[in-house]
Amino acid sequence: RRVWRGVIEEYRDRLPVSPDTPVVSLREGGTPLLPAAHLSDLTGCDVHLKIEGANPTGSFKDRGMTMAISRAVEAGSQAVICASTGNTSASAAAYAARAGLTCAVLVPNGKIALGKLAQALVHGARLLQLDGSFDDCLRVARELADTFPVTLVNSVNPFRLEGQKTASFEIVEDLGSAPDVHCLPVGNAGNITAYWRGYVEEDARSGAGRPRMHGFQAAGAAPIVRGSVVDRPQTIATAIRIGNPASWDLAVRARDDSGGGIDAVTDRQILAAYRLLAHREGVFVEPSSAASVAGLLQARAAGRVEAGERVVCTVTGNGLKDPEWAISGAARPVTIPATVAAAATALDLHGS
């Protein structure tokens, strides 16, 4: 068994680092690419899930954060700042703690999942809850980083997308070539941009081919689909509750250059996919992550993905971050006396 060393050490020659870059890593990346038997049956496709919730802080953000924090340390930065719907702040807080940097995070008040809030706090980040949206948080964070000596570690930091592109390298390595279609949720639109960059670079290097990139926004927060900024984005998928994505133009280019699409899925579709993943594939993701699978089902029904095609859906974050939705949709637990008889009755067990 070989030890996985984290994305910078694994892909050093394909990332903007030098031998002098101090590597700040939690050994992120190297996540499972899991065949999805039920989804394959449902769609007639060969469906795989890229399980990014298996990263150290429970989301894909760690791939980018190892790069952003390592380069911030190299540049002599003492403090980092980010706006976040939760996962970026959790990741920034963890990597900053490891590097001994101060970390400030700006989040929309009351609109991030409890587990993510806990992560930022336990790692000692300075947490500001702004009365506004994620887009307001990002505007304020960018201005602070322009004015004061703090490094912005949102995906507008160029090193973030460089780190995140490594997921595509891993997928090609696991499959032996690029898939036909890649589905993923779209919020601030950095990740779809990063995956496309990764596939294009890998194709130039090894001739692995390129997938059609299919991104999915929540219907109440779908500015790219509508073609205009959404002032008050609404969705239960809080991670992608974004009305004015920073990487809008790059995501549109990834969509068009790859021959893919960016479409909307409703909260109802997202929750159905969320439950399907948990019930049938044994994979517990946060609701936003299920947008990729909801999107695949929709695209397949619309004929935009064909039977027999090989599809990868990125599931971006771990379900434990946002347990509220798991509990509210499930059967209520049964409370019983601590006896075999009571347990057998409650479970409808009968003797043979």
Ligand code: F0G
């Ligand atoms: N899925 C999850 C779980 C996310 O946390 C995010 C973004 C996305 C998908 C969308 O990725 O922004 O690159 O298009 N979360 C950011 C954050 C905005 O602050 O944690 P994207």
